[in-house]
Amino acid sequence: MENKLINIFTNNTNRSLDTKESLTKKLTDRGYTVTGEFSQNARLIICIGGDGAFLKTIHSCSFPSCPVIGVNTGHLGFFQEVRPEDLDKFIADYENQRFTIQELSTVMATITTRDGHHYQHIGLNEIVIQGRPSYTVHLYISIDDVPIEKFSGDGILVATPAGSTAYNYSLGGSIVDPRLKLLQVTPIAPMNTTAYRSFTSSILLPAELSLGVIPEKETENRMAIINDGIETIYSDVAEIKVKMSDTAVHLLRLKDYDFWNKVKNKFL
Numbered sequence: 001m002e003n004k005l006i007n008i009f010t011n012n013t014n015r016s017l018d019t020k021e022s023l024t025k026k027l028t029d030r031g032y033t034v035t036g037e038f039s040q041n042a043r044l045i046i047c048i049g050g051d052g053a054f055l056k057t058i059h060s061c062s063f064p065s066c067p068v069i070g071v072n073t074g075h076l077g078f079f080q081e082v083r084p085e086d087l088d089k090f091i092a093d094y095e096n097q098r099f100t101i102q103e104l105s106t107v108m109a110t111i112t113t114r115d116g117h118h119y120q121h122i123g124l125n126e127i128v129i130q131g132r133p134s135y136t137v138h139l140y141i142s143i144d145d146v147p148i149e150k151f152s153g154d155g156i157l158v159a160t161p162a163g164s165t166a167y168n169y170s171l172g173g174s175i176v177d178p179r180l181k182l183l184q185v186t187p188i189a190p191m192n193t194t195a196y197r198s199f200t201s202s203i204l205l206p207a208e209l210s211l212g213v214i215p216e217k218e219t220e221n222r223m224a225i226i227n228d229g230i231e232t233i234y235s236d237v238a239e240i241k242v243k244m245s246d247t248a249v250h251l252l253r254l255k256d257y258d259f260w261n262k263v264k265n266k267f268l
C-alpha cells in the first residue's frame, strides 16, 4: 500500500494552530494519515511557523531524510514555502509532483575535549563559537591544518549558504546562493589593534576544507558552541573542527520558488 503518512509540526501561535487544524482536515479528507510526532516512515514533514519553527522541527526530527516543507505563519520565512491561504494549491501541486527538491547542506562541529572525548553538533544555519560568560576569546585558526591566524574578539561564526541570510548577515557577512556548496567563516567583533590582528571580513571555504580552532589556554575552559541557536557549554576544549557535513536537508520547493526573490523581499 502507498505510504500516506505525513507529520505536521507547528509553533504555538494562534495562526499556526488554526492553519494546522485546517491543513490536517484537508489532508485527512484526501486519505492521508496525519500525526504530530516524528516517524521515520513519514513521506513528508510539514512545519507551520517561521524560520525559527522550521529549525526546531529539523532538530527535533534529527535531520530527517524525507522531504520537508514549511507553511509560513511567521515573518518572511526563508525556509517557509507555502502561504497559509494557499493550502489547496499546495496539496494539488504536491499530488501532481509540481515541485523540486532543494538540497540544503549543513555544517558540523566536532569538539575534542582534553580527556579525548568527541562531541558533534550539526547546524542548518550555522555554528557559532564564543566565550561564556561573554569575554574576549583568543582562538588559533587553521584551514586544513595550516595555521592562519590568532583570532581575538567575541567569536567566530561558520554559516551554511542557507544560514547566510540569518545571523551571518547581521554580522556583515555575504548572502550566498544555496546552490553554492561552501562555508562562510565570519568574525564576530574581531579586534584589530597593534596587539591583536584578525581578518575583519568573512572568508569562504570550499566544501572539502575544514576549519580548525584551538582555544588559547585561558579560553579553553569556558566555551559555547551554538548550532542554530542551541547552546552547549564546554569547560575543557582541546580542539574544534568545523566542516560541511554529509547530512542534507531536503526542502520541497514549489514551481515559483526563487531564492533571490526572497532575498529582495526580505532585505530591500
Ligand code: NAP
Residues within 6 Å of the ligand: 049, 050, 051, 052, 053, 055, 074, 075, 076, 077, 078, 079, 125, 126, 162, 163, 164, 165, 166, 167, 168, 170, 227, 228, 229
Ligand atoms: P530568534 O532569535 O527567535 O530569531 C532570529 C531571527 O532570524 C528570526 O527573525 C528568524 O526568522 C530569522 N532566521 C532564522 N533563520 C534564518 C535564515 N536562514 N535566513 C533568514 N532569517 C532567518 O531565533 P530562532 O528563530 O530560534 O532562529 C535561530 C537563528 O537565529 C540562528 O540560527 C541564528 O542565525 C539567528 N540569530 C540571529 C542573530 C542576529 O541576527 N543578530 C542573533 C542570534 C541568532 P523567524 O522570525 O521567521 O523565526
Ligand code: MN
Residues within 6 Å of the ligand: 050, 051, 052, 053
Ligand atoms: Mn524566531
